[in-house]
Amino acid sequence: xxxxxxxxxxxxxxNMRDDGLPDGPALGMDMVAHVVLxxxxxxxxxxxxxxxxxxxxxxxxxAIRQRVGAAMLLGLRFVQARLISVWGLLVAAYFCPPSxxxxxxxxxxxxxxxxxxxxxxxxAVFFRSNARYELALAFRLxxxxxxxxxxxxxVALLLIVQLGWLPPAIGLIFFLSLAARIVLRLxxxxxxxxxxxxxxxxxxxVQAIVQPLLMLVLIGVFGPKALALxxxxxxxxxxxxxYILARRSGSILTLAHPxxxxxxxxxxxxxxxxxxxxxxxxxxxxSFGFTTAPLLALPYAENPLLAAQVALAMRLLDMxxxxxxxVSGPLVMNGLRAQSGPGRRSWIRWAMLGxxxxxxxxxxxxxxxxxxxxxxxxxxKWSGLGEVIAVMTLFYAGIALFNPLHDIAASSRTxxxxxxxxxxxxxxxxxxxxxxxxxxxxxxxxxxxxxxxxALAHVLLVWLGGEERETIPDSASGARPAAG
Numbered sequence: 001x002x003x004x005x006x007x008x009x010x011x012x013x014x015n016m017r018d019d020g021l022p023d024g025p026a027l028g029m030d031m032v033a034h035v036v037l038x039x040x041x042x043x044x045x046x047x048x049x050x051x052x053x054x055x056x057x058x059x060x061x062x063a064i065r066q067r068v069g070a071a072m073l074l075g076l077r078f079v080q081a082r083l084i085s086v087w088g089l090l091v092a093a094y095f096c097p098p099s100x101x102x103x104x105x106x107x108x109x110x111x112x113x114x115x116x117x118x119x120x121x122x123x124a125v126f127f128r129s130n131a132r133y134e135l136a137l138a139f140r141l142x143x144x145x146x147x148x149x150x151x152x153x154x155v156a157l158l159l160i161v162q163l164g165w166l167p168p169a170i171g172l173i174f175f176l177s178l179a180a181r182i183v184l185r186l187x188x189x190x191x192x193x194x195x196x197x198x199x200x201x202x203x204x205x206v207q208a209i210v211q212p213l214l215m216l217v218l219i220g221v222f223g224p225k226a227l228a229l230x231x232x233x234x235x236x237x238x239x240x241x242x243y244i245l246a247r248r249s250g251s252i253l254t255l256a257h258p259x260x261x262x263x264x265x266x267x268x269x270x271x272x273x274x275x276x277x278x279x280x281x282x283x284x285x286x287s288f289g290f291t292t293a294p295l296l297a298l299p300y301a302e303n304p305l306l307a308a309q310v311a312l313a314m315r316l317l318d319m320x321x322x323x324x325x326x327v328s329g330p331l332v333m334n335g336l337r338a339q340s341g342p343g344r345r346s347w348i349r350w351a352m353l354g355x356x357x358x359x360x361x362x363x364x365x366x367x368x369x370x371x372x373x374x375x376x377x378x379x380x381k382w383s384g385l386g387e388v389i390a391v392m393t394l395f396y397a398g399i400a401l402f403n404p405l406h407d408i409a410a411s412s413r414t415x416x417x418x419x420x421x422x423x424x425x426x427x428x429x430x431x432x433x434x435x436x437x438x439x440x441x442x443x444x445x446x447x448x449x450x451x452x453x454x455a456l457a458h459v460l461l462v463w464l465g466g467e468e469r470e471t472i473p474d475s476a477s478g479a480r481p482a483a484g
Contacts, residue, residue: 092215093382096224098308102298104229105311109292111174111233115181116288118149121280123189124407125273127333135193136255139186141269143256146182153178173230180237187244187252188326192333194251200326203244211236279419286422287406290454291399293429294392294447297439306439309388316389317366317396324362324400328355332404348408352459355404363397391444398451405458421461425454 093101122142126135154175161171184203191199211232218228245252270277294314298307332351336344367390374386429450436443 092212092219092229093312095219096229098305098312098382100224100226100229101315102308102311103226104233105295105314107174107177107226107230108233108315109295111177111181113285113288113292114153115178115185116284117281118146118153118178118182119186120145120277121284122273122276123186124280125276126189126193127336127407135190136260137265137269138273139190139252139255140261141266141273142186142189144266146186150179150182169227170230173227173234177230177234177237180234180241183241183245184237187241187248190251190255191244191248196248196251197331199244199247202247203240204326206243207236207240210239283406283419283422286419286426287402290422290426290429290451293426293433294395294444296430297433297436297443302438306384306388309382309385310392310439310444312382312385313389313392317392320362320366321396321400321403324359325403328358328404333407336408349463351408352405352462355401356459359397359401363393363400367393387441388444391441391448394445394448395451398448398453398455402451402455402458405455405462409458409462421454421457425450 119142122138122145125138128134157166157171157175160166161168166174188200188203191197214235215229215232218232219225222228294310298310332355335351336348370386370389370393374384374390377383377385429447432446432450433443436446
């Protein structure tokens with residue numbers, strides 16, 4: 001191991017006296033008196049500290065510049081991706097009847113929901129430490145969990161198809177979409193931990209280009225049917241997964257090299273991070289249930305057009321929500337992974353203020369624009385869509401702000417309170433839907449205020465909570481191969 005001899009090394013400190021003066025020829029009495037008077041007039045450590053701080057800041061300038069550049073590039077990639085997705089979705093909405101989008105919203109929500117427990121939320125522990133061997137162990141454990149889950153999902157889907165509850169084509173498409181989502185969830189977390197924001201942005205751009213084009217082609221082949229949208233969704237996610245898998249193959253091979261695998265290491269990791277499947281996973285499932293709660297109100301709609309508008313608005317607003325989350329999330333979590341000590345808490349608080357300002361900056365213009373341009377849809381089958389989008393912007397703004405806060409809290413060792421907060425929010429929104437008993441704009445306003453309230457409550461809990469960094473001893477990680 002190479003030892004870096006820095007300013008605090010014994011080799012350098014041995015040439016210094018206790019008073020900080022260098023060894024050497026005896027100083028004259030005048031010089032000694034001058035030094036004593038100077039040190040009596042000024043704090044003894046402030047100049048050295050200021051100089052060290054200046055050098056530290058100068059050393060961090062390239063990293064700060066690189067992070068800002070990565071943020072701008074990631075943001076540009078997502079703007080490009082979501083603009084392409086929006087136009088493709090709007091064109092598909094022109095050709096397809098509104099009921100198709102309600103079915104597609106349910107399919108997409110089901111695939112996303114089922115993919116959450118696949119990794120047992122072990123991807124959240126990638127950000128608890130900046131030690132690479134801990135990341136390697138967590139990555140292997142999450143990969144093993146995902147592989148086992150996909151095997152069980154394949155068996156379950158096969159049984160469902162055999163019982164005649166699901167057409168074989170839909171079952172196969174659902175499995176492809178599920179597998180691609182699981183791979184993307186794992187590799188996006190790994191790329192975020194390693195700071196490869198370009199891979200994240202490019203993979204989303206690949207999906208944004210492939211999925212809408214395939215959607216239009218498949219609509220031309222199969223007609224305006226839900227099958228076309230389902231298959232385009234699965235293939236779009238597969239394209240993104242293949243891209244990021246190819247780009248991150250070198251790092252993945254390092255983290256999951258065959259000689260690193262051992263049942264003992266995996267068992268130790270599962271015991272060490274048992275809060276992931278025990279607390280973080282139920283929290284994530286409850287959080288996703290809250291996100292898709294408006295779908296529960298669709299069967300209560302007396303106006304089928306309003307139900308279709310809500311489904312399409314959810315799909316459209318999901319795009320800026322994902323753009324916000326996937327741009328801010330990697331930057332915040334990668335920065336959080338590099339923080340330690342007392343400054344970590346202060347960094348989290350400043351990050352939360354920035355996240356809140358960014359959420360307002362993203363969703364307020366969307367709400368204003370949707371309200372102002374609502375008249376564009378007058379006389380069409382989507383009449384009133386702009387007003388529905390404007391109302392639901394409140395709901396998605398709360399979700400967008402909440403998601404990175406949830407990830408920040410998940411990196412803490414004190415996560416039990418998250419489970420209670422998610423359960424309370426989900427019960428509140430379900431009770432509100434049942435109390436209204438009918439899908440209406442008033443109900444959409446109510447769930448929007450609940451969403452914003454949940455996000456603000458999480459801000460308060462994270463701000464006041466005792467978030468601490470997890471550390472584990474090198475010898476206990478089981479992440480390094482045994483010698484020989």
